[in-house]
Amino acid sequence: MQYIVTAYDGTDEKALERRLAVREEHLKSVERRFKAREHLYGGAILDDVGKMIGSMMVVDYNSREELDNWLKVEPYVVGDVWQKIDIQSCKIAPIFMGP
Numbered sequence: 001m002q003y004i005v006t007a008y009d010g011t012d013e014k015a016l017e018r019r020l021a022v023r024e025e026h027l028k029s030v031e032r033r034f035k036a037r038e039h040l041y042g043g044a045i046l047d048d049v050g051k052m053i054g055s056m057m058v059v060d061y062n063s064r065e066e067l068d069n070w071l072k073v074e075p076y077v078v079g080d081v082w083q084k085i086d087i088q089s090c091k092i093a094p095i096f097m098g099p
Contacts, residue, residue, distance in 0.1 A: 001060070003067055004090050007082040008045070008054040015081070019052060022079035029075055033059075038070070040092065055082070058092065 009015045033039040042057030055076065061067040067087065076082045 001063065002040070002090050002092050003059050003061070003064075004088045005042075005057045005059055005067075006045075006054065006086045006088075007056075007076065008084040009052070009081055010083040011053075015053075015083075016051065018079055019076070019081045022075040022081060025075040025079075026081075029073075030057075033070070040097075058090070060092075 009019055030039055030042065038060055040058045040060055042055060044052040045054035045056055047053045059067060059070070061070065064087075071077050071085070074082075077085075
């Protein structure tokens with residue numbers, strides 16, 4: 001099942017510092033999950049001046065339970081970066097899923 005994950009960073013003065021502290025670990029995790037075809041695509045959400053304030057991802061897990069298990073170990077969750085996470089089920093059109 002596919003999901004859109006929209007996650008917003010905290011808004012306190014240390015939010016960007018927390019994000020940058022675990023960013024490399026987050027990117028390595030995304031790379032592993034992309035190769036496993038669990039993460040389809042994503043990117044940073046930016047404010048009006050280009051500062052990272054969150055993330056959006058489209059992921060593919062067999063169940064919501066598997067998605068929740070990923071979130072338990074996601075560096076941006078463990079590192080207290082993401083403060084609000086919205087999850088919505090979706091269906092990606094086959095043309096976008098590649099071969």
